[in-house]
Amino acid sequence: MSAIDRLPPLREVIATHELSAKKSLGQNFLLDLNLTAKIARQAGDLTGCDVLEVGPGPGGLTRGLLAEGARRVLAVEKDPRCMAALAEISAEYPDRLEVINADALDLDVTAHLTPPIRVVANLxxxxxxELLVRWLTPAQWPPFWDSLTLMFQKEVAERIVAQPGSKTYGRLAILSQWRAEAKIVMTLPPEAFTPPPKIHSAVVHLTRRETPLFPADYKVLSRVVAAAFNQRRKMLRASLKGVAPNIEEVLKEAGLEPTLRAEQVSIEGFCALARAVAGKG
Structure with a gap:
């Protein structure tokens, strides 16, 4: 699969440009172009879409996205060492790849992209x-993106798709599933990467909901959920006592038993609680 284009294999690219992965930048490179193309395909048909990629490194996933037909790719890379390798990809795919040497946390990408937009990244x-939470909490909803296809540590991926009652269910699951449909679409072992991390990785595909699953003010919902899970072993009447006066009455108004713990409450339940708390404000 290294012949998806006329560019050299990734191991050769890394050797040529001396791109040893930096732990300080959270870098673990995927060298198998079979895998990078497979990840690109998890985002669906890209032919009519602009794609945002964060952390392209030597460009394995970038090449997969372009080979799979992405209309245009915006690659945001913090590491200046990767610029020469990415420039070679840009030359191979004229007018379809823009590379910006910047920190994605500091960049307004919307000025560089034309809808429809999908985000695909080995983050x-x-x-x-932090990037996922930012993409899920813009000032206006729906957001600039149609879908997110993102690689995380497997334990983070499991937190995103977790269901009530599980130990991994928490703030990330509620935020992700309230505003998007989320599912794990791939898992990858440590040996797929260079250098191999100590953990497995997984790709999560999130498709935005045009409107959130249940009505709630995001800021109130976020505050309620944070308070509940910050003391997840306590009953709601204890963990939420600082959220609103007469919290037991507010819980009952939302249809929740005060003796429940955070992990037992569904997204619908938390949204009802956020509305009840907002009503007391």
């Missing part, structure tokens, strides 16, 4: 969750 481990 650096050290910023993956």
């Amino acid at each position: 650096p481990y050290n910023v993956g969750t």
